[in-house]
Amino acid sequence: MKEYADLKEEQRRTMETPVMHANFILRVMYLGVDIIFGRKPSLPKFKVIEILARYPYWAWEIGSYAAVTRAYQALSAPPEEQMKTAIRHIDMGRDMQDNEQWHLMLIQDIMDQEGIRPDWVRGVFLPTCMATGYFFITRIMYRLNPASSFAMNARFESHAEHEYMKLVAAHPEWEDRSVESWIFEHYPKQPTMADLFRRIGLDERDHMEDSLEEYERLTGKKLI
């Protein structure tokens, strides 16, 4: 996790930076989330975003694991470069999916503390349908064209970073509210609820930057 000295300054930087363009799949997904939860940022909406956010990382980890297995089924050792890439993707996938998991658990814990409970259709059924679709899309995409998976993830994370900073801006009362959670055994505690969500938004920025870096490493070109 990168260190940021001034979270408010970083929020300002996010708001001054344009969000990356979404591809067709992401636009359909955002539309689905907006239809289910409305356009305004809300914790149930972010819970779904966090559920979805873990799937590409899972795909990188599991997909590379499968690639290592296939490669070592041959009689001689596979090319070193190919294995270094697989190891890098496994490491990235593990780190980032754990980070998203803390986000998901924190949001659910805060929703429970605040008594926020969406109905079964919006809270369970529709998110499960979306997650099932995204599961297959991310697995297939990584298997067929890993670079496209990193590109889509960078776009997704750019959107998430901006949405979190908008959420904080929409809740000025969070600037004075402290937050307690058992998840702080795993995730750095912040002085206020506003700073907690700024910090989560910056994690999404880090995920975007790491995904962009990997896209460039794989393709030799910048993503536009």
Ligand SMILES: [Fe+2]
């Ligand atoms: Fe997240």
Ligand SMILES: [Fe+2]
């Ligand atoms: Fe993320």
